[in-house]
Amino acid sequence: MKKANHLSNIDDFDIDAAELKLRPRPSTAVTLPVPDDVLQSLHEIAADREMSLEGLLKLYIGKGLRKDLSDRRHQSHP
Secondary structure, three states: OOOOOOOOOHHHOOOOOOOOOOOOOOOOOOOOOOOHHHHHHHHHHHHHOOOOHHHHHHHHHHHHHHHHHHHHHHHHOO
């Protein structure tokens, strides 16, 4: 089995050689109520990470979704 190629040191990463591949997908906008204090915290974290609130929310949703899907796959295949 071939081992995955990975960076042992982040300093070895060449950002200029990196290629970002976006896969446009159909999307639907959603609206949900968020407590004011939670929204304020999200804005602060987004600013700390130098990203938009939308980007941070997508990051959180994506991470959580990938984890749940992975957990589900592992539960269904003992």
